[in-house]
Amino acid sequence: MRHMMVFAAVAGLGLMAGTAALANREPPMPEAEAEAQGINPDYIAAQKAIDAGDYEKANSLLEKVVAAEPENSEAWSLMGYSHREMQNFDEAFRYYEKALEIDPDNRNAHEYIGEAYLEVDQPAKAEEHLDKLGLICILGCDQFDKLEEAVKMYRQNHTS
Numbered sequence: 595m596r597h598m599m600v601f602a603a604v605a606g607l608g609l610m611a612g613t614a615a616l617a618n619r620e621p622p623m624p625e626a627e628a629e630a631q632g633i634n635p636d637y638i639a640a641q642k643a644i645d646a647g648d649y650e651k652a653n654s655l656l657e658k659v660v661a662a663e664p665e666n667s668e669a670w671s672l673m674g675y676s677h678r679e680m681q682n683f684d685e686a687f688r689y690y691e692k693a694l695e696i697d698p699d700n701r702n703a704h705e706y707i708g709e710a711y712l713e714v715d716q717p718a719k720a721e722e723h724l725d726k727l728g729l730i731c732i733l734g735c736d737q738f739d740k741l742e743e744a745v746k747m748y749r750q751n752h753t754s
Contacts, residue, residue, distance in 0.1 A: 634659050637669055640676075649676040667697035671706060678710045686710050699730050705737035712748045720745055 640655035653676050659669040674689035690707035693700050708723035724745055727738040 634663060634666075634669075636662075637666075637672075640669075640672060644672065644676055644679075647679075649680045652676045665696050667693045667700045668702065670696065671700055671703040674703065674710070675706050678706065678713070683710060683714055701727060701730060701735055701737040704730070705741045708741040709744050712744055715752075717745060717748055717752070720748070 636655045636658045640652040640659065643649070643652035643655060653673060656669050656673045656676070659666060660673065663669065670689050670693035674686045674693065677683075677689060678686035687707065687710065690703050690710065693703035694707070697703070704723045704727045708720040708727075711717065711720040711723070720741070724738070724741050727735070727741060731738045
């Protein structure tokens with residue numbers, strides 16, 4: 595029984611790592627491989643659409659993903675990202691908040707919402723998410739580094 599629990603935990607981590615790797619904007623894996631790992635193929639197709647700049651298509655695909663998997667924090671975060679890229683900030687913030695409601699430690703959602711706050715000239719809110727990433731990423735992470743650099747650049751460009 596104990597071995598089964600350990601195997602289930604490791605397998606679960608593997609699935610989470612696969613989804614996290616996809617959300618970190620790595621090249622999408624082939625759909626057959628994604629299905630084998632339990633990753634929704636619409637999620638992979640949405641990433642490809644985002645990479646191609648087709649945010650409308652990405653949103654359509656991501657809507658299917660969250661309908662099938664309403665607790666998929668990464669899909670909600672990616673919906674926020676694609677709406678942000680289309681300058682639909684109200685929608686972007688709504689989706690980022692949903693992602694963070696599901697998973698308060700979602701590094702991608704914290705990075706993306708922080709960047710969105712910079713785009714709407716709310717650097718203090720961006721810094722709140724940078725602080726949260728600092729607590730989540732004790733040993734450092736790309737999301738922290740990217741948001742930290744974005745905040746730094748924002749401050750340099752908005753200093754009187």
